[in-house]
Amino acid sequence: MTFTQKALIFRKPPGEFRLEVIEIPSPSDGQILVKVKAAALTPSDWKIKRYYDLIIKEYPVMLGCDVSGDVQAVGDDVTNFEIGDRVYVRRYIV
Numbered sequence: 001m002t003f004t005q006k007a008l009i010f011r012k013p014p015g016e017f018r019l020e021v022i023e024i025p026s027p028s029d030g031q032i033l034v035k036v037k038a039a040a041l042t043p044s045d046w047k048i049k050r051y052y053d054l055i056i057k058e059y060p061v062m063l064g065c066d067v068s069g070d071v072q073a074v075g076d077d078v079t080n081f082e083i084g085d086r087v088y089v090r091r092y093i094v
Contacts, residue, residue: 008041010049011060017041017049022062027075034087040066066090 003024008017027033045063048055068088071081081087 007062008064009060010056010063013049013053013059017063027073027078029076030078031075032071032078032081032087033073034067034069034089035072036067036069038068039064042066 004021005024006019007022009020009022010017025033041064045065048063066089068086071083071085071087074081074083
């Protein structure tokens with residue numbers, strides 16, 4: 001069974017953000033999988049889109065890293081998070 005999620009994707013410049021349905025990845029070594037409860041598109045995401053040639057190296061890219069949610073899975077070598085932990089991520093780009 002394949003599980004899917006909605007994600008905000010920037011396919012290629014000069015394009016627009018698109019809401020798409022994509023497959024949910026499994027966490028790799030040192031990564032966690034978070035079931036997102038809340039997400040935000042912030043001014044830093046718009047800056048990345050505008051100055052893509054300085055920041056983005058491969059397309060498509062998924063933007064929007066200000067999120068909160070619950071840990072659903074942990075990759076190998078993850079010792080500081082457990083399934084069920086509540087987490088949040090904030091990214092700053094000046």
